[in-house]
Each structure stands twice: as C-alpha cells, then as structure tokens.
Amino acid sequence: MNILCIGGGPAGLYFALLMKQQNPAHRITVVERNRPFDTFGWGVVLSDQTLANLQAADAPTAALIGDAFNHWDDIEVFFKGRSVRSTGHGFCGIGRKRLLNILQDRCLELGVELVFETDVADDQALAAQYHADLVIASDGLNSRIRTRYASVYQPDIDLRQCRFVWLGTKKKFDAFTFAFEQTEHGWFQAHAYQFDADTSTFIVETPEAVWKAHGLDAMEQPEAIAFCEKLFAKYLDGNALISNATHLRGSANWIRFPRVICNTWVHREAIGGKQVPIVLMGDAAHTAHFSIGSGTKLALEDAIDLANEFATGLPIDEVLQHYEARRSVEVLKIQNAARNSTEWFENVARYTGMPIEQFTYSLLTRSQRISHENLRLRDAAWLEGYEAWLAGGKAAIPPMLTPFTLKGLTLKNRIVVSPMATYSAVEGVPQDFHLVHLGARALGGAALVMVEMTSPTPEGRITPACPGLWNDAQQAAFARIVNFVHGSSTAKIGLQLGHSGPKGSTRVGWEGTDEPLQAGNWPLLAASPIAYGVQNQTPAAMTRADMDRVTAAFVDSARRAVACGFDWLELHCAHGYLLASFLSPATNQRTDAYGGSLENRCRYPLEVFTALRAVWPADKPLSVRISAHDWLQEGQGNTADDAIAIARLFKAAGADLIDVSSGQTTRNSRPVYGRMYQTPFADRIRNEVGIATMAVGAITEADHANSIIAAGRADLCAIARPHLADPAWTLHAAAQLSPVAAAHTDWPVQYHSGRDQMLREIAKQKQMAALAAPAQESSKPAAIE
Numbered sequence: 001m002n003i004l005c006i007g008g009g010p011a012g013l014y015f016a017l018l019m020k021q022q023n024p025a026h027r028i029t030v031v032e033r034n035r036p037f038d039t040f041g042w043g044v045v046l047s048d049q050t051l052a053n054l055q056a057a058d059a060p061t062a063a064l065i066g067d068a069f070n071h072w073d074d075i076e077v078f079f080k081g082r083s084v085r086s087t088g089h090g091f092c093g094i095g096r097k098r099l100l101n102i103l104q105d106r107c108l109e110l111g112v113e114l115v116f117e118t119d120v121a122d123d124q125a126l127a128a129q130y131h132a133d134l135v136i137a138s139d140g141l142n143s144r145i146r147t148r149y150a151s152v153y154q155p156d157i158d159l160r161q162c163r164f165v166w167l168g169t170k171k172k173f174d175a176f177t178f179a180f181e182q183t184e185h186g187w188f189q190a191h192a193y194q195f196d197a198d199t200s201t202f203i204v205e206t207p208e209a210v211w212k213a214h215g216l217d218a219m220e221q222p223e224a225i226a227f228c229e230k231l232f233a234k235y236l237d238g239n240a241l242i243s244n245a246t247h248l249r250g251s252a253n254w255i256r257f258p259r260v261i262c263n264t265w266v267h268r269e270a271i272g273g274k275q276v277p278i279v280l281m282g283d284a285a286h287t288a289h290f291s292i293g294s295g296t297k298l299a300l301e302d303a304i305d306l307a308n309e310f311a312t313g314l315p316i317d318e319v320l321q322h323y324e325a326r327r328s329v330e331v332l333k334i335q336n337a338a339r340n341s342t343e344w345f346e347n348v349a350r351y352t353g354m355p356i357e358q359f360t361y362s363l364l365t366r367s368q369r370i371s372h373e374n375l376r377l378r379d380a381a382w383l384e385g386y387e388a389w390l391a392g393g394k395a396a397i398p399p400m401l402t403p404f405t406l407k408g409l410t411l412k413n414r415i416v417v418s419p420m421a422t423y424s425a426v427e428g429v430p431q432d433f434h435l436v437h438l439g440a441r442a443l444g445g446a447a448l449v450m451v452e453m454t455s456p457t458p459e460g461r462i463t464p465a466c467p468g469l470w471n472d473a474q475q476a477a478f479a480r481i482v483n484f485v486h487g488s489s490t491a492k493i494g495l496q497l498g499h500s501g502p503k504g505s506t507r508v509g510w511e512g513t514d515e516p517l518q519a520g521n522w523p524l525l526a527a528s529p530i531a532y533g534v535q536n537q538t539p540a541a542m543t544r545a546d547m548d549r550v551t552a553a554f555v556d557s558a559r560r561a562v563a564c565g566f567d568w569l570e571l572h573c574a575h576g577y578l579l580a581s582f583l584s585p586a587t588n589q590r591t592d593a594y595g596g597s598l599e600n601r602c603r604y605p606l607e608v609f610t611a612l613r614a615v616w617p618a619d620k621p622l623s624v625r626i627s628a629h630d631w632l633q634e635g636q637g638n639t640a641d642d643a644i645a646i647a648r649l650f651k652a653a654g655a656d657l658i659d660v661s662s663g664q665t666t667r668n669s670r671p672v673y674g675r676m677y678q679t680p681f682a683d684r685i686r687n688e689v690g691i692a693t694m695a696v697g698a699i700t701e702a703d704h705a706n707s708i709i710a711a712g713r714a715d716l717c718a719i720a721r722p723h724l725a726d727p728a729w730t731l732h733a734a735a736q737l738s739p740v741a742a743a744h745t746d747w748p749v750q751y752h753s754g755r756d757q758m759l760r761e762i763a764k765q766k767q768m769a770a771l772a773a774p775a776q777e778s779s780k781p782a783a784i785e
Contacts, residue, residue: 005031007138007140010099010282012136016112020110029112030113031118036104046091046094077180094195132271141258155260162205162208163256168243170242171236177235186207207346262285286331291341351363354712357389400705411447415717415719416447419570423466430474443489444730450718452467453500454496462577470553475564482566483565496572501578501579502526502536502587503575505517570623575664582605583602584637584665628640628662630669632669643685655691657691660714695713699718739759
C-alpha cells in the first residue's frame with residue numbers, strides 16, 4: 001500500500017513505523033508542518049502498562065523509549081500547608097521532543113519517508129500526489145481534516161471550564177506532584193513531574209472565573225508566568241517557570257481543554273480514481289484530559305491496534321471497521337474516566353473542606369478507575385493508615401464497615417439494602433414472603449434494610465401486588481416485620497413512602513415493567529396530563545383538592561410507620577412517580593403556582609415533605625430520594641445543576657439525607673450506564689450542598705462501596721441486585737476482604753460455624769491463587785488511568 005500520514009505526532013509516526021516493520025514493501029510517508037525539533041509541550045507521561053504494550057508491539061522502539069524515561073512511583077499532594085505521599089503508582093516521564101525524535105529516527109531506520117515544514121492545506125491534493133491508498137489523519141486536536149469532513153465524522157467538541165498553561169522548570173520533582181494554592185478569588189492547582197535529567201513539566205490550572213478575576217486574561221506572557229512563580233514559589237525552590245510557546249501572545253498561552261468525541265473515524269473520498277479511506281487517529285479522533293495522562297497513550301495504542309488489524313490480512317474495509325469498533329469502546333472507557341477526573345479538578349473548591357487525608361484519597365480515586373483495593377496493591381501501608389484514620393484512629397477497618405450516625409440513629413456500617421419492588425403484597429398487605437425477604441437481609445449484615453416503595457393510598461400503588469400503608473391490616477403486617485428485624489438482628493429498618501402517579505396501574509415486573517394492566521386499570525394522577533409512555537394511561541392533573549387529599553394520606557401513613565416502629569422514613573420523589581412528576585419540566589407543564597420555575601415545581605413535593613417532617617420523630621432520619629438527572633435531551637429535563645437546587649430546598653425543609661438516583665422520569669430517559677454511574681451526583685450534592693447522601697446504581701462490589709465511602713462521595717451505599725442474589729452480601733463481601741473485615745461484621749450467633757468455615761476456605765483459595773500466580777511486575781496496575 002501507499003500510506004500517507006498527515007501529522008507527525010506520536011500517532012502518525014508510530015503507525016508508520018509499525019506498518020513499515022510489518023511489510024517493508026509499503027510506501028509510507030509522514031507529512032508534518034513543524035521542523036524535526038519543534039515542540040510546544042514539555043513532558044508526556046506513560047504508565048508501566050502502556051510501556052508493556054509498546055514492548056509487545058515493537059521491542060526496539062520500546063527499548064529506546066524506556067532508556068530515555070524518567071521513572072518514579074510516588075504521588076505527593078500539597079494542600080493547606082501539609083503534604084501526603086503515596087507510592088506504587090508506576091509513572092514514566094519523557095520529553096515530548098525526545099519521544100518524537102526517537103520515533104522519527106526509528107521511522108527513518110525502517111525506510112519511512114518523513115516530510116517536514118509542510119503545512120497541508122488540501123489533504124486530497126496531497127493524497128493524489130502520493131498516490132495514497134490509505135490516509136491517516138493524525139493532525140492533532142485542531143485537525144483540519146476532521147473539520148473538513150465534519151459532516152461524516154460528526155465531532156462533538158466540549159471546551160472544559162478550567163484554563164491551564166503548560167510550563168516547564170528546572171526544579172526536579174521526585175514524585176508526581178499536585179500542589180493546591182488558595183487565593184482571594186479561588187483555587188489554583190499545579191501538576192508537576194520530572195521528564196528528563198534536569199527538567200520538569202509544570203502545568204498550572206484554575207477555573208476560568210478565577211483566572212479572569214486575577215486579570216490573567218489581560219496579562220502578557222512574562223507577567224502571567226511571574227504570577228505563577230510567586231503563587232507556587234514554595235514548590236520551585238527559587239527555580240523559574242519557563243514557556244516554550246513564545247509564538248503565542250498574552251492569554252493565548254492559557255487554553256481550555258477541548259474534549260473531542262467523533263461519531264465515526266473513517267471517511268472515504270474519491271481521489272485519483274479510487275475510494276481512499278481517510279482515518280482519524282490520536283487527538284484528531286479523541287482527546288482525554290491531561291489529568292489522567294492518557295492522550296499519548298491513546299494515540300500510540302490507536303496505532304498499535306490498526307497495525308495489528310492490518311496484520312490479519314482481512315480486506316481493508318473490514319480492517320477499518322474492526323479498528324473503529326474496538327478502539328471507540330476502549331477510548332470511551334478512558335474518556336469517561338477522564339471526564340470524572342476533569343470535573344474533579346474543575347471543582348476543587350467542592351472538596352477543600354476535607355482534611356488532606358480524605359482530599360488526597362478523593363484525588364487519587366477521582367476517575368473511578370482506581371479503586372480502594374487497587375490502592376492497596378500500590379501502597380498497602382499508606383492505605384491501611386488511611387483506613388485507621390478514617391475509623392477514628394482505631395485499627396484499619398474497611399470504610400464500608402465503619403459506623404454512621406444520623407440524628408439519633410447509629411447504623412453499624414454503611415451498607416443499605418435498596419428498596420426493591422417484589423410484587424408480592426395482597427391488597428397492599430405484606431405477606432410472609434416480605435417477612436422472610438426483609439428478615440433474611442437484616443440477618444445478612446447490612447446496616448439498614450429498606451422496604452420497597454409503599455403507597456399511602458390504593459390508587460398510589462405501582463401494581464396491584466405492591467404494598468400499602470393505609471389500613472390496620474397493613475400496619476399490623478409491617479409491625480410484625482419490624483419486630484422481627486429488631487428482635488433477631490442488629491440491623492435497622494426503613495420505609496420508603498411513595499405514590500406511583502403516572503406510572504401506576506401497571507403489571508408486576510416479570511409480566512412487563514411499567515406496562516399497563518390488561519384489565520382492571522384505575523385512574524391516575526400527576527402534575528400534568530402527560531403519560532409516562534405512549535402505551536400508558538394519561539393521568540389527570542392534580543387539583544388543589546387532590547393535593548390536600550394525597551398529602552393527608554401521606555401523613556396518615558407516616559403516623560402508622562411511627563406506630564410500626566420503623567427507624568427511618570424516606571419520601572420517594574424520583575423515577576417519574578407522582579412527586580417526581582412535579583419536579584421535572586419534562587412532566588410538569590402547569591401554569592399555576594406549582595409549575596414553571598424550579599422553585600414552583602418543588603412546591604408540592606416540599607409540602608408533602610414538610611407535612612411528614614411534622615409527624616415523623618425528630619430523632620429519626622427522614623430522607624428524600626430524587627432523580628438527580630433526567631437523562632433527556634438538553635433543555636427537556638432536570639440536570640445535575642437542578643439536582644443541587646432541589647437538594648438545597650429539601651435540606652432547608654429539614655431533610656436529613658438525599659438518596660441520589662437518576663432517570664426513569666419518562667420512557668425517553670437515556671442514562672449513560674457504567675459502574676457507579678450515579679455516584680458523581682451523590683458526590684456533588686454531599687460536598688456542595690453539605691448534606692448526607694446515599695449513593696445507588698451499579699454498586700456491585702465491596703471495592704466500590706469502600707471507594708465511595710472513603711472518598712467522601714456519599715455516606716451510605718444502597719445495593720440492590722446483589723442483595724437479591726445474596727441476602728448475606730455484606731457478610732460475604734467482608735469475609736472476602738480479610739479476616740479483620742470479617743471480625744467487624746455482625747454474624748448471627750446461629751451462623752458462626754458457617755462463618756468460620758467460609759474464612760478457612762477463603763484463606764485456602766487465596767493461598768492456592770498466590771502459589772499458582774506469583775507476583776509479576778507486569779501485574780502492577782496502570783499509573784493514572
């Protein structure tokens with residue numbers, strides 16, 4: 001093939017040398033607008049894992065790169081006059097210029113043609129000149145080629161909120177260093193690391209509002225650099241900060257990071273009488289924020305993947321299809337992590353109320369790709385010290401097993417059994433199934449067991465098989481369950497009160513979730529006459545009389561819950577049910593005092609909550625579940641910003657905790673799923689609003705729960721499906737962690753012999769696994785990503 005790479009960065013150069021190595025008969029040309037030794041960055045960072053990928057792809061190049069790397073394992077965080085250092089992270093730094101020179105030399109050695117100082121204005125003309133069969137568009141994040149064929153590639157470019165400047169210094173940092181400094185206008189942070197024998201990268205970053213408040217937008221480069229030198233003087237030891245982007249003037253040195261996503265990476269153009277594929281690679285196809293150090297990694301791995309795909313010998317169309325399908329998934333994983341990391345640094349002020357110990361843990365786990373146990377692999381001593389600190393100076397205890405006190409209630413740990421519909425009530429009365437179901441989970445180690453959504457009225461049920469609390473028979477059945485939990489376990493039990501609204505009168509889950517009954521439907525109520533879906537009934541808009549009647553029913557149910565002895569009460573204002581239908585603009589189109597502005601939309605749910613607060617005991621927690629994001633098209637529903645405002649209003653009304661879910665507002669909700677995908681909403685509400693939160697959604701492992709609690713992203717973790725599969729999930733998860741963790745769980749005395757056998761079997765399994773797979777350096781976790 002004749003291969004033309006437009007752009008001589010890491011992606012284009014590495015793909016060229018891999019393809020030339022694979023088949024010397026290829027004619028490969030790399031065209032670059034800069035001179036060989038030009039560079040406008042300082043150092044780049046790769047992880048040990050990425051180095052292993054380079055070694056497998058091309059050992060000679062990997063050896064040259066490896067020899068030029070500055071390697072370190074430590075991260076040090078400076079915050080509020082203190083520092084915390086942890087090790088085992090496995091970083092490698094190399095000057096961008098040095099990396100490009102190595103790749104350039106290797107290309108020339110293999111016979112790749114390098115053309116410098118050529119600014120490509122017309123990719124088609126250049127492709128025709130070189131008779132290209134394949135064009136690689138590796139022309140960077142400001143790709144002209146991506147722009148030219150934007151209608152095909154469909155790029156989505158999001159300019160992030162912080163301004164940053166990429167500088168260097170002769171101060172040699174012996175750890176990857178994060179330094180945070182507060183000014184009268186806000187916070188600045190520095191990301192610093194050494195990349196050669198005598199030079200370090202020094203990136204300064206701050207939210208744009210802070211940047212402007214200091215007048216940096218109006219400063220020329222020398223003045224701005226002097227500002228940064230003064231602000232971070234204590235870390236520079238008298239060394240200057242240096243810019244190598246002297247071609248830029250004034251504020252142009254400070255940029256906002258563009259997050260790039262493309263819908264497709266391949267375009268075909270008729271050139272020289274044939275259809276020539278033009279393929280995006282590296283930053284032209286995607287970007288990942290520098291805070292997870294994966295931009296160069298992604299570029300190099302794009303090149304590896306496409307070269308490996310060509311080695312299969314498949315037709316070129318299949319090669320490109322496989323490349324795009326596989327890499328787009330891998331890139332999306334990194335970009336999701338990068339988004340979490342980016343948002344953490346954009347909102348540093350959110351976390352500055354934390355002590356440095358927790359602030360550092362939050363920073364290290366910000367991407368949600370590095371977990372609690374992953375940190376233990378890196379630096380067990382540091383993590384155990386942190387666990388002991390989090391537990392109040394006691395022995396190192398897994399964070400999910402630490403107690404939690406809210407109002408007058410103390411929970412023995414942080415694990416909650418989510419309220420999960422079981423569709424097993426008769427006329428709203430809980431049955432023996434509920435006694436066994438909830439009782440088993442109370443014996444299973446969780447601190448709090450929540451009853452599924454329970455309606456205050458018959459027509460407020462989701463299905464005919466859902467529980468209610470509007471009569472004495474229901475109250476007696478619930479009291480029996482509460483008495484069992486209190487008498488036979490150390491768990492607490494809570495009730496979730498909610499009215500189905502537009503999602504009522506539907507079938508039980510296994511006959512069709514949210515599908516209307518085939519017969520026997522009852523009238524529905526909602527904020528507005530908007531059906532949940534086209535197949536669902538259209539509800540009636542609530543009148544003032546309806547509101548008064550339903551509020552009174554909620555109050556009656558709350559009084560009955562008090563009589564039952566429940567420890568916790570939660571008001572369900574999420575998932576498109578009655579109260580949620582008021583909160584979301586997608587389902588509330590009222591023109592009276594209960595519609596329009598967010599404050600108006602919250603008015604009726606707050607009325608119900610205030611009425612419950614008046615009758616629920618002051619020393620017992622009263623929480624609210626909300627949908628923190630409607631996951632609808634922009635402008636159609638609530639977003640995370642609205643969730644902050646909603647949480648503030650409920651906090652002011654006396655809410656003790658916000659149970660943070662999302663979606664299910666309408667059938668059009670399209671959540672972006674992933675592990676712990678709703679936790680960032682809980683994190684933001686907890687740390688911006690200053691109220692306790694419960695995280696829920698795709699939390700499936702003890703590692704997830706430990707990470708969430710340790711980082712201060714939530715105070716409790718509600719775990720649903722794992723508890724359906726294993727009533728004793730908490731006990732078993734703790735046993736798998738360690739004997740110390742198991743010792744901090746409360747096994748019923750009747751089950752102690754089973755506990756002891758389980759611990760012996762787990763110890764044997766771990767011993768056998770250690771013998772079968774001795775520790776290897778290649779098993780070290782990835783550095784930043």
